[in-house]
Each structure stands twice: as structure tokens, then as C-alpha cells.
Amino acid sequence: xxxxxTIIHQVKKVVNDIFDxxxxxxxxxxxxxxxxxDVTVVIFPMLRVVKGNPVQIxxxxxxxxxxxxxxxxxxxxxxxxxxxxxxxxxxxxxFETIKDNDNFGxxxxxxxxxxxxxxxxxxxxxxxxxxxxxxxNLLGYSVAEILKxxxxxxxxxxxxxxxGIHICKSMxxxxxxxxxxxxESFGLKGDKLVGNYYVKFDKEYKKEIQDLIAQGKTEDxxxxxxxxLIEAQEMLQKWEAGDAETVALWETxxxxxxxxxxxxxxxxxxxxxxxxxxxxxxxxGKEFVAEGLKSGVFFKxxxxxxxxxxxxxxxxxxxxxxxxxxxxxMTQDIGTAIQRVKDFxxxxxxxxxxxxxxxxxxxxxxxxxxxxxxxxxKNLFHLSYGMVDLPSGKMKSREGTVVDADDLIVEMAQTAxxxxxxxxxxxxxxxxxxxxxxxAIGLGALKYYILKVDPKKRIxxxxxxxxxxxxxxxxxxxxxYARIQSILRKADANAxxxxxxxxxxxxxxxxxxxxxxxxxxxxxxxxxxxPALVANYTYDLVKEFNSFYQNxxxxxxxxxxxxxxxxxxxxxxxxxxxxxxxxxxxxxPERM
Numbered sequence: 077x078x079x080x081x082t083i084i085h086q087v088k089k090v091v092n093d094i095f096d097x098x099x100x101x102x103x104x105x106x107x108x109x110x111x112x113x114d115v116t117v118v119i120f121p122m123l124r125v126v127k128g129n130p131v132q133i134x135x136x137x138x139x140x141x142x143x144x145x146x147x148x149x150x151x152x153x154x155x156x157x158x159x160x161x162x163x164x165x166x167x168x169x170x171f172e173t174i175k176d177n178d179n180f181g182x183x184x185x186x187x188x189x190x191x192x193x194x195x196x197x198x199x200x201x202x203x204x205x206x207x208x209x210x211x212x213n214l215l216g217y218s219v220a221e222i223l224k225x226x227x228x229x230x231x232x233x234x235x236x237x238x239x240g241i242h243i244c245k246s247m248x249x250x251x252x253x254x255x256x257x258x259x260e261s262f263g264l265k266g267d268k269l270v271g272n273y274y275v276k277f278d279k280e281y282k283k284e285i286q287d288l289i290a291q292g293k294t295e296d297x298x299x300x301x302x303x304x305l306i307e308a309q310e311m312l313q314k315w316e317a318g319d320a321e322t323v324a325l326w327e328t329x330x331x332x333x334x335x336x337x338x339x340x341x342x343x344x345x346x347x348x349x350x351x352x353x354x355x356x357x358x359x360x361g362k363e364f365v366a367e368g369l370k371s372g373v374f375f376k377x378x379x380x381x382x383x384x385x386x387x388x389x390x391x392x393x394x395x396x397x398x399x400x401x402x403x404x405x406m407t408q409d410i411g412t413a414i415q416r417v418k419d420f421x422x423x424x425x426x427x428x429x430x431x432x433x434x435x436x437x438x439x440x441x442x443x444x445x446x447x448x449x450x451x452x453x454k455n456l457f458h459l460s461y462g463m464v465d466l467p468s469g470k471m472k473s474r475e476g477t478v479v480d481a482d483d484l485i486v487e488m489a490q491t492a493x494x495x496x497x498x499x500x501x502x503x504x505x506x507x508x509x510x511x512x513x514x515x516a517i518g519l520g521a522l523k524y525y526i527l528k529v530d531p532k533k534r535i536x537x538x539x540x541x542x543x544x545x546x547x548x549x550x551x552x553x554x555x556x557y558a559r560i561q562s563i564l565r566k567a568d569a570n571a572x573x574x575x576x577x578x579x580x581x582x583x584x585x586x587x588x589x590x591x592x593x594x595x596x597x598x599x600x601x602x603x604x605x606x607p608a609l610v611a612n613y614t615y616d617l618v619k620e621f622n623s624f625y626q627n628x629x630x631x632x633x634x635x636x637x638x639x640x641x642x643x644x645x646x647x648x649x650x651x652x653x654x655x656x657x658x659x660x661x662x663x664x665p666e667r668m
Contacts, residue, residue, distance in 0.1 A: 078170070078173045078174075078592070078595065079115070079147065079162070079170050079173070079592050080104055080115070080592060080593070080595055080596050081595075082145065082147070083102075083104065083115060083117065083141070083145075083160065084101075084102040084104070084596075086140070086141055086144055086145060087099070087102045087117055087137060087141070088102060090136070090137050090140040090141070090144075091122065091125075091126060091137070093140075094136055094137075094140070095125075095126045095128075095133075097122075097125040097126050098125065099122060099125065101121075101599065101603060102117060102122075103117070103118040103121050103596075103600065104116065104117060104118070104593065104596045105118060105157075105593070106589055106590060106593050106616075107159045107160075111152065111154055111157075111159050112150070112152055112159060112161055113151070113152065113159030113160055113161045114160060114161055114162040114585075114589050115159075115160045115162065115589070115592070115593075116157050116158065116159050116160070117134070117137065117157070117158040117160065118156065118157060118158075119133055119134045119137075119153075119156040119157065119158060120156040130155065130156035131153050131155065131156070134153035134156065134157070134158040135153050137158055138151035138152075138153060138158050138160070139151075141160065146163070146166070147162050147163055147166040148160055148161070148162065148163070149161045149162060149163040149164075164580065164585070167580055167585055167588055168575045168576075168578060168580070170588060170592060171575070171588055171645070171648075172575065174588070174591050174592070174648050175648075175651075176644070176647050176648045176651045177651065178651070178654075178655060178658075180594065180595075180648075180651060180652060180655060181225065181594040181595040181597075181598050181652070181655060182225040182226075182227075182595075182598065182655075183225070183226060183227030183595075184227065185224070185227055185228055185229040186227070189227070189228070189229060190229075190422060190423065190424025190425065190452075190455075191228065191229035191230065191231060191420065191422045191423050191424065192223055192228050192229070192230050192231070192423070192424070192425045192426065192427060192455075193230075193231045193233055193416055193420065193423050193425070193426045193427070194216055194219055194220040194223065194230060194231070194232055194233070194426075194427040194429065195216065195233050195234055195235065195426065195427065195428050195429060196212055196213055196215065196216020196217065196219075196220075196232070196234060196346075196429035196459075197209060197212060197213050197216065197234040197341075197346070197348075197429075198212075198234045198235050198236065198237065198430075199234075199236065199237065199337065200237040200238075200240075200242055200243070201236060201237065201238045201243055201267075201270070201329075201330045201333040201334070202242045202243050202245065202246040202270060202271065202274045202333075203246075203267065203270070203271035203274050204265065204267035204268045204271045204336060204340070204480055204481065204482065205267070205337065205340050205480075205481040205482075206479055206480055206481055207464050207466070207479040207481065207484060207537065208431070208463065208464055209481055210344065210464070210481050210484065210522070210526070211461060211464050211526050211535070212429055212430075212431070212461070213341070213344060213346045214344075214346070214523055214526050214527055214607075214660075214661060215429050215459060215461055215526075215527070215531055215607065216232070216346075216427075216429035216459065217232070217345075217346040217347075217661050218527055218607040218610075218659060218660050218661055219427060219429070219459060219602075219605050219607060220232045220427075221658070221659045221660075221661065222598060222601045222602050222607060222610060222659050223427075223602050225598050225602070225655075225659055226598050226599050226601075226602035226603075228602070229422065231349045231350065231420060231423065232347065232348045232349045233348055233349060233350050233351065233352060233416070234348055234351060234352070235351075235352040235353070235354060235357065235412060236334075236351060236352070236353050236354065237354045238326075238330050238353050238354055238355050239315065239326075239354050239355040239358060240312070240354070241308060241309065241312050242274070243326065243330075244308045244309075244311040244312045244315065245273075245274055245277040245278075245281075245308050246270050246271070246273045246274040246277065246329065247273075247311060247322075247325055247326060247329055248277065248304065248307055248308045248311055249273035249274065249276040249277040249280065250270070250273045250325075250329065251325065252280075252304075253273070253276055254273065257269070258332070259332050259335075259336075265335075265336040265339065265482065266329075266331070266332025266333050266334075266335050266336040267332070267333045267335075267336030267337055267340070268336065268480070268482075269332060270329055270332055270333050277304065277308070280304050281302055281304050281305060284298075284302040284303060284304055284305075285298040285299055285302055286298075288301060288302060339482075340481050340482055340485075343482065343485050344481065344485065344519075345519065345661050345663075346661065350419075352412060352416075354408070357408055357411065357412045357415065358403065358408050359403065359408075359411075360407075360408060360410075360411025360412055360414075360415055361396075361403055361406075361407035361408055361409070361410045361411025361412070361414075362397070362403060362407065362411070363411075364410055364411060364414060364448060365382055365396050365397050365403075365407060365410075367448070368384070368396075368444075368447075368448055369382060371448075371449075373444070373447045373448055374396060377399075379399040380399040380400075380401075381395055381397060381398055381399040382395070382396050382397035383395050383396065384396055384440075384444055384447070386440065386443060386444075389443055391436075391439065391440060391443070394406060394440050394444070396410070396444070405437075406437070406440065406441060406444070409437075409441050410441065410444060410445060410448070413426065413441070413445060413456070414445075414450065417450075417452060423452070424452050424455055425452060425455025425456060425457070426452075426455070426456050426457070427457045427459050427605060428456070428457070428458050428459060429459040429461070430458060430459070430460065431460070431461060431462075431463060432460040432461060432462055432463075432532065434458070434460075435458065435460050438456075438458035438460075439458075441456075442456045442458075457605060459531060459605050460531065460532060461531040461532065462531070462532060462533050462534035462535060463534055463535075464526070464534075464535045464537050465534065465535065465536050465537070466479060466536070466537060466538075467536065467538060484522070484539070485518070485519065485522070487518075487539060488518030488519060488521060488522045488539060488542075488543070489511075489514040489515045489517075489518035489519070490514070490518070491518060491521075491539055491540060491543050492513075492514045492515075492517035492518040492521065492543050492551070493510070493514040495543055495545070496510075496513070496514065496517065499545065513665055513668065516554070516663045516664075516665050517543065517550075517551050517554060517665070517668075518543065519662070519663070520550035520551060520553075520554050520657075520662045520663060520664075521539075521542040521543040521544075521549060521550045521551050522539070522542060522550075523550060523660055523661055523662050524542070524549060524550030524553070524611060524660065524662060525537065525541075525542035525549070525550065527607040527608060527610075527611050527660050528548060528608055528611035528612055528615070529608055530606060530608050531605070531606060531607075531608065548612070548615045550662060552615075552618070553614055553615060553618050553653060553657065553664075554657075554662075554664050554665055554668060555668050556618045556621060556622060556653070557650055557653045557654065557657075557664040557665075558664070558665055558666065558667050558668035559625070560621070560646050560647075560649060560650040560653075561650065561666045561667060562667065563630055563631060563643065563646055564643065564646065564647055564650070566631060567631060567639070567643040568640075571636060571639070571640040571643070572637075572640065573637065573640040573641055573644060574637055575641070577637055578637065578638070578641050581627075581628050583623060583624040583627050583628050584624065584628065584641075584642070584645060586620055586623070586624070587620050587621060587624050587645060587649065588645070590616060590617050590620045591617070591648055591649065591652055593613065594613065594617075594652055594655075594656070597609055597610060597613040598610070598659070601659075607659070607660055610656050610659050610660060611656075611660060613656065614652075614653060614656040614657065614660075617649065617652060617653065617656075618653065621646070621649050624645075628642065629642075630642040630643060630646060631643075
């Protein structure tokens, strides 16, 4: 066991022995610099199962660790934080336990463990992906990677919203105004082409509303009676009835969109293990409504509609079947969740990456599935996130005022190029190398800027602010990684190292302490579904390395053994940065 695992094991043991309670997890932090200590055990989360004063609980745990663990030199308790000082003689032993390979900090999934399905992206096929989708994709992909690193088997999925009135709006606008236009004939990505017709529909719809109002209709009447909307509704009915011409157009336009999405996903660096389509799932769930009626989970109203009464759970009544027997989104989501477990029997939980405006929907969904008797319902999680705003304001798809994902990716690379040229950092690079580097820096800046923020918080995204080679940014961390690679290229890769004769500098000790936290950071990030914990840990690690770099000579060390140790320590830092950024979906250039 490494240092953290040893401390966690002993803390769990003492809590069980003294307080007769079982801890599922133990939260560790690096001790704040104003206090004596190296590793801090956070007591507050324990209060859910251990009743008492957090300071007294900390004191009892500290006394136990001091007696049982040789590596513990002393301890102190500040409020609900137990600060543990590690005996310096053990630091070099600890250093050896830090792997300098891609597995550092990770736990392998066990065959008998249940898998987690992470859903993200889930776009509509009537428009291209935009900035809001980017946050969704980055969060979902990163959480999936973090869960994998924490020891979970993970399936990455999405449900593509490929049917409904909004799809028919794009189809109808193309049919009316498209002149047989295709992505190839127009020289435009298929998702953008279809999105243009969604905007076109909205313009024509608004025009017809104004014409009807001029004829004496009220605004509400005009919105319902606009001919283009009525025709779109008729088109949806034809689709549902399987009309050959309508279905053929739907398949053609959706294929354009899927090709466009694939290109965006590739450029963004996200992927999926399997896909679900709303056109194949929208009828799911009805059988479970029938079963729920029999078991009393649901009830029927006089008009024939079926509902679930959740008032005793602090919610309200929720419709699951309309009076005409058609399903609502809730019905479909119930059926889709159950279908996924049928398709993947090893799935024991799901993570839904969906904006915070849908929080109530998921509260209801999870509760209904639980009431239907599915054991895995307790492992359903809504990864709720705040919207992304721009300095210019809120985005609107219908009006064509969204920030297109592809355009933003290109803009980020261009901004990275401008700043890199200004800084004069690219002598000796070929044009192809420069292009790849600009993309890595631009995407790294975008991803880090979004992922370093707690998912629940709203983001005001400023592209230029994100591409800064100083401060808590992706490029700053990438640059530090590249700096370490430069050191490693200059160092003797075959130099021998004798740890017994090393006397640790305080800066080396601080760096080892920071590295030691990485495995626990992964576990905490997985438990909290928060890539922000990994992002900000990486920034702290980089700050610690830069302080070490500025205060301690690496390649100019007094002797070869000292140099070999500092090079080895730098290598472990680089490996950890690369692994952490990999969990965020960010590339690290070998040189910058």
C-alpha cells in the first residue's frame, strides 16, 4: 500500500474500532502551508456516521495513528482537520512507490464489479453542436475517464434526439426552400446545412405570424394557425405513420447531420462506445406503465391519462401516459434506462450529463424507477451543470445566435497561434508542427477553462482569457510539461541513482507530497463526478514544480546522484501531469 492507502486503511480501522462505524471513504488533502503537517484527514464527512465533536474525533484518530504507524511523526487538529506530519526518513521510501508510468493513481476494474454507463452529448439532429454542447461533451467524457481510472468499468453513450417537431421543421424548410441542396453541392458540413434550415423555418414562421396578426388574429391564434407550423405537424404525423417519402427525407438529412457530428467529435477528442436513437426508443416504457398500474405505482385519472403521485416524496403528480395513450418524455426515459440494463446486464448505475434546467425531471425519473422496484435506481446520477455564457450574452439556436462548436475550435487554434507568435516561442518548427501545436494549445485552453470550474456553476467563457501562458490555464500547465520534457531530453537517461545518500530539500519534499495526493484526487473526483478536482490539483502540482524549479538546480546539481534524483522526480511530475490532463481529454505537447 502507498502512503494514502495506508492512512486511509488505518483511519477506517480506528473509526470502526473506537466508534463502531464504517466509513465508505476517507477524504485526504495536502496540509495547508500555515499548519504543521504533510497530509490532512478531513473529519467533517465522517460526521454522517460518527457522532461527536470533530476536534475530539480528530484527536482520537491522531493518537491511534501515532501509535500504529511508524511513518507518523506528529499530528495536530485544527477544527475538523487532522494534520499528520510524516517522518522525513520515510519520504524516499514513499518516492519509490510513485510510479512513473500511465498507471500511477489508477485502479484496475475488477471483473465482478458492476459497470457505469455515462451519457453525454445527446444532441438534436436539426442543428450543429454549439458551445453548450461542448461543455456537456467535455464533462461527460472526462467523468467517464475519471470513473475508469478510479476502478470502474465504463460505457460511454448518448441518445440522439432524431425525431420530433423540431426535426420536421428543418426538413420542411429544406423541402420548401432547399432546391435539392446537399452538403456536397453547397460545400458545407451536413449538420450546419440542416441547422441553417432550422433557422430558416423560424424566420418564415415569425413572418407568417405577423401576417396573421395583420389580418386580425391574436398572437396566440397566429402562433397556432401559421400554415408552416401546421404543415410541420402534419409531416410529424406522416413520419410516425411510416410515410415512405417523409421517412426517406428524414433518413437523408439525419445522415448529413451524423457525418457532421462525427467530424466535430473527432476534432473535440471525445468518443462513444454505443449509441441510442430516440426514433428507436420513443415507444419504450409503456409496458412498465402497465405494470406500474397493476402494482399501484401509477394511477389513472378520469380522462384515461396515467400519473405517478410523488407528493409524499415532496414532489408533485407526474404524468407518464397521455389520455390518448401516447407516451411523454418521462415514459421514454424510464423505458430507455431499463432497456440499457437489458442491453448491458453488467451495468449497475448511470450518469446523465444534462443541464441544470432538467434537475426536476431527473429527480422524478430516478424516483419512479426506484418505485418500479429496480435495485440499480440508487446508482443513478444526474451530472447537472450550469450554462455557458459569452460576454455578448445568451445563445439562441432558433435565431442562429449560437457559438458553433467547429468555429470555436478553429478560433481557439487561431488565437493560440497569434499569442504564440507574439511570444516568439516557435523557432525551428515546421508549418505542420506549428498547426498541431496551435490546435493542442487552443483545445487545451478551451477544455481546461471549462473543466476547472465546478460543473454546477455557470461559466462566462472568454476565449482570449483562456489562452494565457500564466496562471490557472491549460497553456500554463502544458508549457510546464514541455519544460520538464526539455530537462529530460538534456539529462542522462541511464544515470544511476542511490536513494540512500539523498538528503531531501524542502522543495523536493513538498513536490513528493503533492504527487502522493493524486490517487486520492482521482477517487474524490470520481465520487463527486467533478473533473474540476483533477484540473485544480494539476495546477497545484505545476505551481509546486515551478517553485521547485526556481529554488533548486536540477541539471546543475552539486553531484550526479543529486541530479539523477531531481531528474527522476521531474519525470514523475511530468507523467502525473500527462495522466491528469489525459483524464480531462487534454493533450500535452512534448515541446512548446
